[in-house]
Amino acid sequence: MHTRTLGQGLQVSAIGLGCMGMSMGYGPNPGDRQAMMGVLRGAVDIGITFFDTAEVYGPFVNEELVGEALAPVRERVVIATKFGMKIDNGKVLGLDSTPERIRQVADESLRRLRVDTLDLFYQHRVDPNVPIEDVAGAVGELIQAGKVRHFGLSEASAATIRAAHAVQPVTAVQSEYSLWTRDPEPEVLPTLAELGIGFVPFSPLGKGFLTGSVTSSTTFSDGDVRATIPRFTAENRAANQALVDHIGNLATSKQATTGQIALAWLLAQQPWIVPIPGTRRRERVEENAASTTIALSADELADLDALAARVGVQGDRYNEHHMALVGR
DSSP: OOEEEOGGGOEEESSOEEOGGGTSSBSSOOOOHHHHHHHHHHHHHTTOOEEEOOTTTTTTHHHHHHHHHHGGGGGGOEEEEEEOEEEETTEEEEEOOOHHHHHHHHHHHHHHHTOSSEEEEEESSOOTTSOHHHHHHHHHHHHHTTSEEEEEEESOOHHHHHHHHHHSOEEEEEEEOBTTBOTTTTTHHHHHHHHTOEEEEESTTGGGGGGTOOOTTOOOOTTBGGGGOGGGSHHHHHHHHHHHHHHHHHHHHTTOOHHHHHHHHHHHHOTTBOOOOBOSOHHHHHHHHGGGGOOOOHHHHHHHHHHHHHHOOOSOSSOHHHHTTSOO
16 A cells, blocks of 8 residues: 655555444444444555544444554554534534533543544534634644644635644645545645645545446435435436446446546545545455556546536535535
């Protein structure tokens, strides 16, 4: 597995593993905890060193799963987690990035993850009620105390990134980015390049759509977040299929999978981009990791860009409530 360097010298595998789906988000909880631990440990075995979780995933159970699975290989991995949500009795009630809450979450995440230091601590969503300078300062104090190594932001605007970075250097920004979600390109990616900050795309496979496994006829189970997303209505899935078909044609010519081409496109954008596709299956972890060996020519990259621009994407990537929480 190749490695890449995010901001502030944080070195990680070129492909990470998003762990949320092992506990929530894509239908019923898989239930077989030992199987999920096997997926996590199998990922380490093939060279993946970068794992993404959050207190809100579950809530709490995902951090506990990741912590237990990776404890035996702690020195070989980088674990990212997140703060910024108000949680009461297992229910998410909104945003809370007050310094007091940040300190509380850090201590609780340290315990659940079974670590002495949080490798990368993201603000999950920008809290409009707390100045970003106060957030950055609170995380800076945790870094000084040895409880956190690196500071990150998720779904933040370029202006917010700049303001935070001026107080406490930001190591990575995490946002949705893929061939069908290009929101970070106009402002966020140029800002990261200027400031030397790494970028961690989540949902790099379009929540499964860019793998070709989701079609207009797919039925989502209870608890699957895609059932609430406008982009995943049957009508919009049918309209968006042309992009996937084209990626699939290129994949066939390269003896690769559609998902591998989508990840290879992301990896080719910048050397400081590290996608974190999520999965519950070890064979998918191996497939995603193999995307690091696929080289796309300049013509192939340009062709994918041109097609994505021409076809466009139908439907927002979140429902109205969640769209209001991004890009602040």
